[in-house]
Amino acid sequence: MTTLTDQAVTDYLLAHPDFFTQHHELLATLTVPGPHAGKAISLVERQNLTLREKNKQLELKLSQLLHFGRENDQTADKLHRWTHAIVRVQDNAHIPMVVAQELIKLFALPDVALRLWGVQENYAHLDCAAPVAVDTILFANALSTPYCGIVENNTDVEKLGVAQWLPGGENAPAPKSLALLALRQPDAAESFGLIVLASQDPERFADEMGTLYLQRIAELASAVLSRLID
Structure with missing residues (x-):
């Protein structure tokens, strides 16, 4: 059988x-x-x-x-x-403020800051034209896509000092997560600025999140802010 x-x-x-x-x-x-x-x-x-x-x-x-x-x-x-x-925005001097304020309003962000370097002399008095450390500029130059990550115990981000650009500076509560968007001319290797998006939520800008829309924001901001650059 x-x-x-x-x-x-x-x-x-x-x-x-x-x-x-x-x-x-x-x-x-x-x-x-x-x-x-x-x-x-x-x-x-x-x-x-x-x-x-x-x-x-x-x-x-x-x-x-x-x-x-x-x-x-x-x-x-x-x-x-x-x-x-x-x-x-018709007055170029108002562009940085509108870029930041509209990001805060539309995307419900608690804090946004930006810095530009190599600005034209007639815009050198703007807050966004304050001096930026060389290491921060080199970091921005190396960013091919937006950086997202937590801040706590991240010594590389802490060394950049970008959290001090946020409203309140050193006296403000430290953000839990950040997105850093380099600004540059199309096809340019070097950057001319950096946008900082901050949140008290460590998951808001997690390092594994998609960055497509952040990249679009960086490209559009670069297009309008380039009017202030030499």
Whole structure:
């Protein structure tokens, strides 16, 4: 007498997908352990349970996709409104202030700061033209994409001193996370400025977050702020 192995039965059913079509009466008589407490249920019931579970998983994924889609739409709308606000500024001396204030307002950011170097002489009196350490400029030059990360125990970020640019300076509570956006002319290797986005939420600018919209902000800000540069 030949004893069939589990694999042999599996291989046979895979090779004959119409088996249960030809022997449909078996579907009602075969039983398998149920997913709860081991209660035996028919093969049809077990298949229905499996399909319902798959449907739940698909519905969850669809819900997540819709959620992310709505978030992206909202972010794109905010970016559009921010762009509209900064390109309408006619007095170049007001551009840095509008760039920062509109970011705070539209993206619900607690703190934003920016610095420019190599500015034209008639803009040298602006707060954004305050001296910047050489190491900070070199750091900005090396940024090909926006930097995001936590501040606590991050000695590299602390050495840059960019948190001191934020409103309140050394007397303000230290931010928990930062995004640093280098400003540069198109295709330029060297930067001419740096935008600092700060948050008390360590997860707001986590190092694994996507930076597509931050990169768009950096490019658009660079376009308008370049009017102040020699």
